[in-house]
Amino acid sequence: MRRSPWATLVVLALAQFAVVLDVTIVNVALPDIQRDLGFSAAGLQWVINSYTLLFGGFLLLGGRAADLLGRRRMFVAGLVLFGAASLVAGLSTTSGVLVATRAAQGLGGALMSPAALSILTVTFPQGRDRNIALGVWGGLAGLGGTLGVVAGGVLVDALSWRWVFFVNVPIVVALLAVVRVFVAESVAEPREADGQTGPAGQEAPDGRRAFDAAGAILGTAGLLAVVYGVVRAEPLGWGSWEVMGALTGGVALLAAFVVVEVRSVAPLVPPRLFRSRSLTTASLALALNGGAFLSMFFLTALFLQQVRGDSALAAGLHFLPMGVAAVVAAAVASQLVTRIGTRPVQLGGAALSVAGLVTLIQAGADGSYLTALLPGLVLFGFGIIGVGVPAQIAAVVDVEPRDAGAASGVVTTFYQIGGALGLAVVSTLANSRTGAALAGGASEQTALVDGFHRGLAVATGLAAAGVLAALASPRVAAAKARATEAAAAV
Missing domain, CATH: 4.10.860 (DNA Excision Repair, Uvrb; Chain A)
Structure with missing residues (x-):
């Protein structure tokens, strides 16, 4: 049966939107969760950390399993696990059950996300169509993170914290109803390895299907x-x-x-992937991008609520222009890549990210949102997707279909690990600055502003390193994309 690749993209992008939405939607519900389930202050962090731990830890395995066992099969398995865990999380009556189901959600996301990106890679041939598809993918992911804060505030205020989990269930059910209609199954084809003793990553020397257990x-x-x-x-x-x-x-x-x-003759991550300079530099850029984004989002959310007195919903609404900028940036970036190549677009995005963070550092406890915060948020929204779209395009440009899942796992792992590590470093330095200011006799508000500025300065350093990563990346030429399109049209 012939399937429209654009219908496939809609299904995959909506699934990724739900995964990204879930990362931020829970944050605004934490105070209510703590009160209802009796979490300690130290234990509450595991509502977030259990998800992060399983999601980041199993991405490589999820990506390669998609190549070997079937990409749609692993996507559906992850989707089912994510939806079931969301339902149980919403019904949780103890802290232990909620933490366990959040871990299950993370595992579901780790199976689903790289499988979805690898399906997208093998569905769209290199060129303009793939660039547009990855632009839509990146734009919805950016919007999902922003809308998560808004949706979380609305659901918690209007219903209860349980609905930040229940909201995933109808999305999952709808996607499961259409996935077999719009998404084709694909499995990596075995092929002889260059200069190796056996087929690379797919079969053992005796021709049997193999899996790298070690x-x-x-x-x-x-x-x-x-x-x-x-x-x-x-x-x-x-x-x-x-x-x-x-x-x-x-x-x-x-x-x-x-x-x-x-x-290994059947590696989980084929070493040949890292012979690609495009994949290596793009993975580094995405790691730095993740660190800058999660750090900025975390620090600014606290700044809006603790310093400027926003409610959870108001803070989410103040982030909304950044999400809109991300969607516009995704559309523009995917078109520019086809015209001028990946490196100039990635370099421009990194520069905009730095400019956005430098602008946000100027914000204080007073001042209008329109002049003090909005310009920086919009610039950063353009910049973060301006890096992400060309980097994702460059990362998979040299990847063969048999390695699509493994490459997707590598790219997503770099982003998640970079984000987690960057956030941990930035939040630690921001908190130490706040603590030192309080010890020095500063008011709580002044100390929080000092910590916010210190943290954003470190995040700016990550974004600046992203500029260097863009300069080191090879330029995937626009001519190559157009040639691929012409060949596909013949």
């Missing part, structure tokens, strides 16, 4: 340990034995993972 265990365990160390750094400090042990153990496991992957 790589899966080491890679997943290493990522879990690193993410755990990062999320525990905020409450415990980077020098604590728990944090240092988790990070050291995670790095050791990931080093062993690299050794295993180089020697």
